[in-house]
Amino acid sequence: MSLNKRNVVSLPDPVWNDDDGEYVYDWGTFRLDKAEPHAGGRWTNSGKPRDDRPLKSRDDDDERTVSFPPDLMRLLHRHITRYGYGPDGRLFQAEQGGEIPMITYTRAWRAVRKVVLTEEQQKTPLAARPYDLRHAAVSTQLAAGVDPASVAAWAGHSVGVLYEVYAAFLDGGDEANRARIEKILGHKPRSKPEE
DSSP states (O other): OOOBGGGEEEOOOOEEETTTTEEEOOOEEEEEOOBOOBOOGGGSSSSSSBOOBOOTTSOTTOOEEEEEOHHHHHHHHHHHHHHOOOTTOBSSOOTTSSOOOHHHHHHHHHHHHHHHSOHHHHTSSTTOSTTHHHHHHHHHHHHTTOOHHHHHHHHTSOHHHHHHHSHHHHHOOHHHHHHHHHHHTTOOOOOOOOO
């Protein structure tokens, strides 16, 4: 991951909440300006495992802004407080500095899957690779009722791609969708019949 200090637009400091006895974190914002997908040295122009390239389907100088929710901000603050930034401004760096090897991510991901998924789930493609978190994030945003144009912008693709890739998700949830329409039309929420 090539997140760098230069990508930080807003990383607000947490505020202490006396009532809860803990820090409260706000939304943060990063400006993404390039991609470094792992392809392996045999498949890059430089011979390195990753090449700098523009964001997917964008011109060289295009950027996109992505907001991160408070839970992620809490994790990022803790990480930065503990490890700081690398000499090159990198947010995540290897033990000796520089890029984290892909095998490190792979080993960590496999270990986490074993901890959080049941044995049956581990045999499925569920969260098979870190990239699957992108799908989970987009699905979560849609389930929360975020408008598709904003979800598409945050994900870095068009609304058309959003509907094409996530059509199955968007077709589901009829009851929740009806409730949203009733709410915006001013209807009181219906109480669910007792079983």
